Amino acid sequence: MGLVRPKVIYTTSTSSTSHTLNFGSVGYLNRIVLLVNSYAGVSGVSGGYTLHDMTAHTLGCRLYSKINYGSDSSVTVTTTDSTNRIFIWMWELDDAEVFYESGTGLTSSSASMSAFDLPDGCTAILGVSAYVQGNSDNSSTNWPSGFTAQQYAINDWADGSTAKRVWASAAVNEFVSDSLSFSQQLVTGLGSNFPNYAWVGGVWGPQKDEEPPSVPGNLRLSGMTPTSVTLTWDAASDNSGVAGYGVYKDGEKVADQSGRSRTFSGLTPGVPSTYEVDAYDYNGNRSEKSGSLTIAPINDTTPPQAPVVRVTGLGAGTISVAWDEPADDSAVTAYGVFLNGVRQGADQTGRTRTFTGLVPGNLYTIGVTAVDLLGNRSTQGTKTVKAQADVTAPTLPGNVRVLSTSQTAVTMAWDASEDDNVGVAGYGLWLGTRLVATVPSTVFTFVGLSPGITYPLSVDAVDELGNRSERVTVPATTLEDTSGAAPPYECVFYDWSTHEPIDSLPLQNLSFELTLGGGGELSAEIPLYDEAYNVGRVEAATRPERTIVVVYRGERPVWIGRVCDPQDYESETGILRITAEEVVVIYGRRFVSFTGARTATKADTEIDWLLDLVSAPADKRWLRTAGVEGTIAVDREYRAEDYAPVLDTVTDIAAAPGGFEFWCRPDWDQVNDRPQVELRRVSRDNPPNSGLVLEYPGNVRRFRRTTRRGLATVVHGKLSLPDGGVLLAKVVQDELHANGWPRMEDAYTYDGLTTQAALQAETQRAADASRGARQVFEFQLAISPDVRWWEWELGSEAQVVITDHMYPERPDGSAGLDRMMKIVSLSVEPSTDEGELVTVTTAELTTSVDE
Structure with a gap:
């Protein structure tokens, strides 16, 4: 940025009121700066120039400028009186969008001007004018360095005195710092009759740019060998232009570069690394990092699937x-x-x-x-x-029939249609006049229906160009609800990468569980009523790397999970059993290093940090976060390389006392109209109160208490400080070791507890946890339409009230056991013979032992 060209000044020996300086073409969007010194007053300047500043003086100094939009090649200055005592300078500046500062004065001493907080690369222009009395060029008159003086002799003064000369001078000063400041005697040695000189100055420069570029998008794998990966990303944008991109591997910056691809070599086959990019502009502003991409190079010898x-x-x-x-x-x-x-x-x-x-x-x-x-x-x-136009619809679906009904669902099937050209693309399923779904198979289950209602259900066929057949309608009546407790459940499969629904498969014998810490599992059976819808197609629709299943209760998602490999198919029954794990388990098992001090963080900070680091952009579309008001902050610092192995093994060691556990709750994305998972953060030391009362006898039909390993959770042995590190002993209690110190399975050494106080606090917490078994209660609730289990928060406390032979009534008539316990899991069987069966599992540390 700066001076493009100074133009030779305009002077004239002919008196006139119109003075034109021709300066030729000027760069588009460049700034034109004019300094006008005129004995006569100035009444106008052509071309829409802005007057920034002026000095009222016999020979006035005026400073003008404008942005050129392509048509400026000259300027005309009009004076109030005819004069030949005028000088015009013109400069061309680039990257000078903004006028920042000006100064002006009439003085015989020092002139001063200052402008601060300027962006780099500003340009200052200063001009001076004066009368000088004498018969020569007045060599005693001194002008500041860098100024080029112009003069005009005046010999016709009425007083007959010695000739005077009109002087003017100007200079350009380019600045690269963030401030301009001068205070100096610009002109010395002026005559006693005309001791004053006039001056004017201005500063122009670029916009102050504090805006970072946009985040580079679509970070993707574009090349791979067994020991290298090549990444590519889309361009970022910036108001001042993108200068380049920063490339990161496992949180460390590898390089800044101008190109939008990078090859990482020397990698180990099968070992994953996490990559990110950001963008920076010419003013040093950096964008946020892109969503991370975790890749393990492999020796891929398997071809892709055939395109459809x-x-x-x-x-x-x-x-x-x-x-x-x-x-x-x-x-x-x-x-x-x-x-x-x-x-x-x-x-x-x-x-x-x-x-x-x-x-x-x-x-x-x-x-x-x-x-x-x-x-x-x-x-x-x-x-x-x-190769001809196709406007013919497929034939009607044949033999449309109802296969099975329940209180809330109807499964129907039909024979395949035929098409004369492009082929049948799928079948539309209609509930009355509403299109419910379009599927490629010849079987479909309508769900979310009400008991005891006759529905008009229809199916039509559509080809790849959108030609639709007529609909075939069959009436179907759902079963009556004799229990009064049949909730409307629906199961829909979604593609993991596109988030679009795929084939809707009928489900039977559905059950699922939610578990604190991101666990949980769903099991169900898929009846394969259609021979054409074979096991291979079902496996394609439920591939574990691509499919999730969402369970709805009416319009509300209540469980979201990622499908595991289908299993246990038998041709005689036509039943395929599937399982799915809760989607958040993916994140619970993909902890990465935390790279900063965890000092006084807010209650939901860890969850946000976790998502930013371990979730791909596509994955994060399914997720939102929420904290719990009133949870206390974390004051703990872990060393980055030690954080991952601890969390991989012990998720509830993620923070010190006052730390957090997390679980997921299904939710609905109102903006994008799709299901999502809300990650909830709950305090381990101060859990919220769910308001739930579990009472036996009462709303609990039966319960059991156990410390068996099948239900016991991991507890932690005492921490020590050998050789400057911290030894965390992971131990598990089972029924074989219930009466003694539990056996040790794994141990990790890490030195992330950076202070003795932090070590002591964690040691105490672990010692408290190891005093006894984690006692677990399972409460099976009485079946009732009033059980709103989806409103209970895992990790929160429920009041447990029990009176029975093990906990007999107290002398004062109160219950034998009455205390708060933490909810650690919820299990649901939606469609039993009686209705919806809900099991609540709570846990607490109970048995004390001597240290």
Whole structure:
């Protein structure tokens, strides 16, 4: 930024009221600066210039400027009286969008001007004018260094005195610091008749830029070998321009660079690393880091799945197709396209293709292969279609029938339709006039219905171009609710990466559990009523790396989990059993190093930090966070490299006393209209009160108490400080060691407890935890429509009131046991013969032992 060119000044020996300086073309958006010294007053300046400052003087100093938008090549100054005593300077500045400061004065002594808090690269322009009396060029008159003096002799003064000369001078000073300041005698040696000189100055420069660039988007894997990965990302934007990108590996910056890709070499096969990028501008502002990407390089020898080709447009002699990115162990980078078995040029990156010049009405087979990062090529996915317009709908679905009914669901099936050209893409399921879903299979379960109601259920067929058949409608009546407690449950499968619903599969014998710390499991059976909907297709729809299942109670999500491998299929029954783990388990098992001091953090800070570091951008779309008011802050510091092994093994050691545990609660994203998981932070030492009272006899139909390992949780042995480190002994109590010190399974040494006080506090906490078994109570609630289990918060306390033979009534008539216990899990069986069965598990430390 700075001075582009100074122009030779304008002078004239001819008196006039109009004075034009021609300066030629000026760069677009550059600033034009004018200094006008005129004996006569100035009545106007052409071209919309702004007068920044002036000095009222016999030979006035005026400072003007404007931004050039492409049409300026001259300027005309109009004076109030005809004069030849005028000077005009013109300068061209670039990157000078803003006028910051000016100064002016009439003085015979020092002139001063200052401008502070300027951005780097500002330019200052100063001008001076004076009368000088004498018969020569007045060599005794001194001008400041860098000023070029101009003069005009006046010899016709009426007083007959010695000739006077009109002087003017100007200079440019470029500054690179953040302030401008001068105070000096600009002119000395002036005559006694005209001792004063006038001066004017101004400062221009760029916008003050404190705005960081946008976050680089779409960080992705674009190349891989067994020992290297190549990452690529989309460009960031910035008001002053993006200068480059910072690349990070496992939290450490690797380099700043201008390009938008980076190859990391020398990696170990199968060992994951986490990568991030940020952007920075020319003023040093940096964006937030992108969402992290965790990658383990592998020797990928497995080709991608074959692409599924679909038709998107047809005409006489033209065919347009598209396909989705198929699954692969690494990533798909390109596609090969074939027409009737003939390869159509080189591989392409896009997922669409249009063929023209075909014979109208002829059949053509279009094939597509996928190539991954390591060059593995899939088999062809093919589609055979006629090169002609298609406006004909598929045939009607045949033999539409009801397979089963329950109080809240109806499962129906039908025979496949046929299409004359592009093929049947799917079937639309209608409840009255509302389209409920479109599925590729020939079986569907309507859920969330009310007991004892007859519904008009319909199905139609649609081809890939959107042509729909007529609907076929069958009436179906749900079973009566004899218990009064049948809640409306629905199960929907979602694609993990796109978050879009996929095939809706009927579920039977559903049960699920929520567990503090992010655990929990769902089990269910899928009845495969349709022979065409075989096990392979079900496995494709419930692949563990791509599918989650959401359980709704009416409109409310109450459980969200990631599907595990389907199992235990038997052809005679046609039943496939599936399990799914609660989605937050993924995050609970992917802790990474915490890289800063955990001093006085707020109650939900750890959860936010956890999500930022361990969640991919696609994963985080499913998540939101929430804290619990009143939980106390954390004051603990861990060393980064020691934090991960501790948390991988012991999740509830994530903080010192006053620390947190977390669990997930299903929620609904109102903005994006989709389910999500709310991560809740609960205090370990001061849990909230759920308001729940578990009373036996009363709302508890039966309970059991146990310290068996199957229900006991991990407790921790005493911490010590050997060789400057801290030894955390993980121990588990089971029934074989219930009466003695429990056996040690694993131990980790880390030196993250940086103060003796922190060590003592954690030692005390662990000692308290090791005094006795963690006693667990399971309460099976009486079946009732009033049980609103989804409103209870895991980690909160419930009041337990028991009177029975083990806890007999006290002499004062009060219950034998009456105390607060922590809720650690909730188990639900929605569809028993009686209704919804809910089991609440609580835990507490009870048995004291001598230290």
